[in-house]
Amino acid sequence: MSSSRSTRVAGAGLVAALALSIATAITPVGASAATADPLIDYPTFKGAADSLDRNGAADLIVSSGSKVKQRILRLTPGGYRQSGSAWSTTKLDVTESFESTFKAYLHHFRPGADGIAFVVQTEGPRALGGWGGGVGYRGIEPSLAVEFDTYQNTYDPNSNHLAVVLGGNPNYQSDVADSPISLFGRPFSARVVYDAEDGLLRVYIKRLSSGATERLVLEHEIDLAEHVGDDAAWVGFTASTGTGLSKQDIYSWTLDGSSA
C-alpha cells in the first residue's frame, strides 16, 4: 500500500477524536434521559463476560488506543473472512416499545469491510451468520437486522449505507438509505427506536463530535413480535469481514425496554 504515511497521520487524529468522544460521553446526559434503569446498560463492557454471549470472532477486549483504554466489544479483530455475534443474556419483550443506543467504531485497514448490524432474533444465543456480505447475520432466522454496511456487494447501493433486513438475507433490503456520515474511520452513535403501538422502527445516526446533529435515516413499519414469531427475543450485534477487513468495535450500549 502506498498510503502508509497518511494512514498513520489519520490514525493519530482518529485516536484523539475517539478520546474526545469518549470524554464527552462521560458528561451527564440531558433531559431526555429515561427515569427507569435501562434493561441493558454497558457504559463500557467492563464486567460484561457473564451477561453477553459471544460467538465466532467476537470478544471482549481492552482497547489498545494510546489514549482510550477501556473494555469494549470487538466484533471482528481485523482478520480475513471473520464473523462475530454477541447477544445479551437478558431477553427483550418485543411486544413492547424499546430504544437501543450504541457507540461504534469501524476502523483499521481501508477500505472498510463489511460492517456491523444491530439484530433482534429468536434463533438463540449461539446464532452466528455468514462472513463477507453476510455482515455476520446472513442465515439468522427469524431476525430483524439494522445494518451499517461499509462494503458494496452487488445487491448494495454503495459502500456507506444503512438498511433494514428481515429474515437474515442481506440480498433483500426491506428499507435502505445512504448514511449521512461516514460509517468507516470515525466513531459514531446510533439509536434504534421501536414504537410497538404504531409498529414503527426508526434508526438515527450521529457523529461523535461536539455539536453533531442526530439524523433520522430509516423509518420502517413492522410488527416485530409477529415477524420474529415470539414475544421474547435475543438482541445484540453482528459483524463480518471478507477479503476487505476492519476492526469493528462497540464501545457502549444501552437499551431501554421491557424484560421478556
Ligand SMILES: [Ca+2]
Ligand atoms: Ca455489503
